[in-house]
Amino acid sequence: MRDAVLVIDLTNYSYEIEHRPDLFEKWIGGTGVAVQLLKEHMNPKADPLGEDNVIVLATGPFTPAYPLASKTVALFKSPLTGNLGESHAGGRTATSIANAGYGAIVIKGQSKKPVYLVVENGEVHFKDGRVIWGIPDSLIVGRIIAENEPGRGTRTMMRIGGAGERLVRYACVTTETYRHFGRLGLGAVFGSKKLKALIIRGRKKYLPADTKKFREVYDEIYRTAIESDAMKKYHLLGTAANIIPLNELNSLPTKNLQSARFESAEEISGEALAEHNLGRRIACSHCPIACIHLAALRIPYENEPYFYKTIMISYDYELIYSLGSMLGVGSRDGLLRLIHRVESYGLDAMSTGVCLAWATEALSKGIVSEKDTIIKLSFGDVENYLKAIDYIYEQPNEFYKHLAMGIEHASDVYGGKDFALTFGGNEMPGYHTGYAAHLGYATGLRHSHLDSAGYSIDQKVRDLTPREVIDRLISEECWRQVLSSLVVCFFARGIYTSDLISRAFEPLGVEISEEEIKRKGEEIYKEKLKLKVEMGFKPENLRFPKRIFKIESLHGKLDEKFVEEAKEYYIKKVREIIG
């Protein structure tokens, strides 16, 4: 098993490599190990944008042994929520970290001048980043580094755009152009550390304990992935396939959730994008599915006839929701241009869209004025939204400075809390399916729809009691700690069952029963919850935006009492779990 942890200190430009079999045996990898490393290296009271914040990147034991173990977990203190930050990304990051020989990488301290890092062959090179600092377009940054650094095909290139440099609290870290450590502001943490990019490359290997079984289990996973229906959905239309069904179910947040149905849903659906724009599909490293859908957008130059540019833009459900329906944008071209702008600056698309939706409604309600917003924001107005995205990056006035800190913060300053759609300080994901979705955002340890998949519970079962909803969410989240410790793609959760996981460990020389695997999930959940509480998380303070109770969902209008009862029960559960 890989057990090396690379600890990089940006304050002193130094590094160490530690071997930690203890950590990887007990906590699997990924999230499980990252929680422990964060506990060891970070003061829970650290300033998220200060020298004391720590970034942990962790991979799992199945990378690169098996397909679909294609993700990396990043843990840090979030500058958006002030609490635990966790985001996952695919691309080539996981396999590159693993092939460089590491199970995890810890980045501490703060550089005085802009730098970028190159990790290879057991070494870390601290490189002068002054020349590329200040380039706002993360795509350009990627190209410059690609031309200058070796390791084509075996490297990962994580970098920030302008949003990270300017500490937009929901800036992301982009990897291999189209994958992101999207949520909770890892990009701003990079920016605060003056870390523009992190390149990791390697060509290492290790041998399985049981060679025959290894190839057998590999083949089983591979065949299941390409033959079964388990992943068909992601194959064909990608997650964008959900736009039409969710719209029909009254579940697609529209115009800052003033509605859960969008009249132009068809226009921006996965089907329409596939028919008119889909230009290419690509895959994360070691993934047979290739769920990354790239749209080709051909844009004419206004004053130059017969001059065009064609750009490739990655889209999926969350982006169509946040920059499409949520902003009332029903034109595919408009949507794609917004996605492209957000991609260039390295912003989290979900937070950006939800922030702009709030700002639009705040302006229409007179809570803020056009002096604040500089331009007139209105639902569907793509040109002005493009400008507003520039302003989030540039922060030309007080209003945009506040907006760049997220709408939990901005609504503290200006009001409009009732329609500031955040949970735990994080802007809402795109499912207004019912109680489980919203309770999931609130209770999920990273306030993501992927923590506990409430939206899926809502679509599968009706008539759960508040307690049953919470119990189901927690139990799903416990299981997902296993997946995010392994770190396999959540889209492959139908393939990586506890039985398969147990059998996949065997050829690697690890004996672990299905029960033990499940128990580890619960323990990791508990450890993470404890860390979150140490960082100041108080379940009593969870806020449910009033707006969610006003708009019909798949489960009809939601009842505040139900949610209150669930919250009470959750508070009790938290006490019980952390003891």
Added chain:
Amino acid sequence: MKQLVVKDIEKCVGCGLCMYACSRKFAKRPEIGNSSSAILAVSLSGFERGATVIFCRACTEPPCAQVCPTGALKPKKGGGVVYIENLCLGCKYCMDACTLNAIFEREDGKIAVCIHCGYCSNYCPHGVIAYEEVEV
């Protein structure tokens, strides 16, 4: 004579499954990682321009074998080379000689070159590569 060939390079998604398959090609010694892989999936200067794979095209007059000082690389009948690992110095002259950059450096300093065994072609999910009879 069977060789690994490209069917439709435009369809490559850059997943690297072929690369990891190549590491597993020897039943007695399958490796986890990419050290011994003789095929490489790369983006075309960023994934926005697509992806491609790089591997040996089985030259009939292989420059790589011509520059090898020790005879570790020998021309194979029908094209390409055989690699006799224990003769290899790790000088990497062959890497320079191959115009395609289809010879790769291993973790231990020796090299990895495609031996046209066909194993990886079973793991390309998108039909980009195939193992086929070719005319010599």
